[in-house]
Amino acid sequence: MPQPKVKLVVTGDDFGYCPKRNQGIVDCFQAGGISNVSLLVNASSAKEATELAKRHHIPIGLHANLSEGLPVSQGLKRGSTLLNKDGFFHGKMGFRKALQSGRVNMTEVELELRAQVRLFGELMGHLPCHMDGHQHIHVLPGMTP
Template identity: 45%
Template sequence: MSSTTKILIINADDFGYCPRRNAAILDLFRRQAISSTSLLINGDYASKAHKLATLHHMPIGLHLNLTEGRPITTDLNRISSLVDAYGMMHGKMGLRNAIDQESIDMTHVEYEIEMQFRQYRQWTKNEQYPMHIDGHQHIHIHPMLAECIARQASRFNVKYIRVPFDQAILTMSNPEPFYQTVVEQACNARTIFNRYGLCYPSYFIGLTTMGQAMTYDNLERRLKMFTLDTTSNITELMCHPGYPSDTSIGGCGTGQPDEFSCSFDRQHEFDLLFSEEFRQLLTKYNIHLGTYADVDQCYK
């Protein structure tokens, strides 16, 4: 590739959540419209998803989940602070609030992370660990969790990690507070990840292009900004494509998919990524699809 070529990793999150999610992500990969996927390890259809990825040689990472549904750990006494009275994890904001209240035992967090890595390894033919990791609802960059996640990643020989430092948030006059916090935490997490030798694309797109916000014009603006950035030749586009879930099939150990999963937003992302117009957009800006293995060039 020439020096002006830009590389785009398109990673589809939440693989394993339900059959229709699995089917949509696989359809995109077979069209060469995405690069890789991240496995929601406690998803109701995670085992089947992993088999599909193996069958079709789709690069797959681990979507660490510490917030939603049932944990992988079966002995809940080992992670009692991480779950409620019903054995469910505390939720996107519930876990964050519990951490702020200092009611989470970090040894419980580390144990659940370890169990998720070991579950992933158990499903692989050669007992391999994932190539890359990211966090469900961006929990992996939380300042109280980033260190233990990086430590476990290093322990299990994971080389690549997502850093959702979406520069578009910095240009917005009134960004959603949650995503502003994500960007701030991502910036700080880089120092921790660097210390553990974890690698990541230095550019990221995704916080401002989810659901109905994933439009052709919006993506073109973001990709054009990326091509004009002289500090990075590789970026990740985070996406959440899927066919809308059946209302009673799927979830994270609950058998009940959430509203976003059943909505048209997932289909909307799928349709755009699958379109010929999006393929032409990448050609227009001389952008080629790559994988996390291409991140190595940023560290040479």
């Protein structure tokens, strides 16, 4: 009996984080080490990353981020449960603690994620081919709803 074919998908995440990381991810894709990338739309080199993805025909998805940097949604710039007093996301452990203690407003989570998907579409001209979470936020207890 023939063996079923298995396809391994290896994703290079944090695309857009910085120019050196962007180039390393492109190099890995061209060498066949990864099969797609996940873009941090709120990172400092996101625009450059999208140009590289287009130029090199790299399948690209969204690396949803609620833990590092600044929010994309203009509605969350002040007084959000997702942000610290300086207007930045709480950080990896800060987000986990806020989520565990019930201090994260899920309406704000949805607002920010929708803004990130929208920005991805503006940068790439299409919706993400996949979506995953920066620092594994998408698998944390309480994030499923």
